[in-house]
Amino acid sequence: MAPSEASSGTGRRYKGALLSVGLVGAVLVGIGVWRGSVDPPVDVPDSVCGLDLPGSAVEPLLPERGDAFEQSDFTFHPDRLGSVPQSCVLSAAGEQVRLGVQTILFTDDFDRAAAARKAELPGHAPVRLGDALGDSHANSVSLYVPCLTGDGKENLLAFTVGVSGDGTLRQRGLVPRTAALTADLARNLAPRAKDCKVKNALPSGPPSTG
Incomplete structure (x- = not known):
């Protein structure tokens, strides 16, 4: 050839x-x-965690499609809010949204002034809803709600929502939505805490985020 x-x-x-x-x-x-x-769409129920928390507030924080929606580590007992942390984990398609609450006893180390200082630390940003102060940081948002014990001592109810995934909430544009869910959690549980009465009702609407 x-x-x-x-x-x-x-x-x-x-x-x-x-x-x-x-x-x-x-x-x-x-x-x-x-x-x-x-892949089937993720079907979030109308309310979650056994509370009056709207599923529509959780949907933007989870993937739209993938493995079915689940609730686990469900330990919310509004009538027994105290120093023992309580939580509820919502998951779908390998991602999680963790909601938590606990009572923080006022000490010299952490009070409302300390909560405000925490919000000013590098990587943190302030969040506020009425009397409640808090901050966003990395993948979570926290709100600290003032309350009074039976003997008149002022404590804090700490509400936190954390979202799994790559990148911070700020990088993913999820701070406002995560803060709104944290506010919903606080409005739902804070008035029902028996051992620490909230001083002033939390206002409706989303918290301010900075």
Whole structure:
């Protein structure tokens, strides 16, 4: 065979191999797109954690499609709010939203002034809802609600919502939505705390975030 014919045959085989690889790649991409398109939508119930917390406030913090919605580590008992932390974990498609509450006894180390200073630390940003002060940091938002014990001592009810995922809440544009869910949690549970009465009702609407 002449050199030119051998070269031509080799070129055709090379182009054919490239075409085959391209077709296989296109098929694999198509399968990936098809599989993604048939993942079921995440169905969040109207209310979560056994409370009057709207599921619509949780939906933006979880993936739209993937594994089914679940609730776990469900320890909220509004009538027994105290120093023992309580929580509820909501998950779907490998991501989680963790809601928590605990009573913080006022000490020289942490009070309302300390909560305000915490919000000014590097990487933190202030969050406020009426008398409640708090902050956003990394993947969570906290609100500290003043309350009075039976003997008149002032403590704090600490409400926190954390969201899993890559990047901080601020990088993902989720601070306002996470803060709104934290406010919903505080409005729902704070008035029901028996051992520490909230001094002033929390206002409706989203908290301010800075």
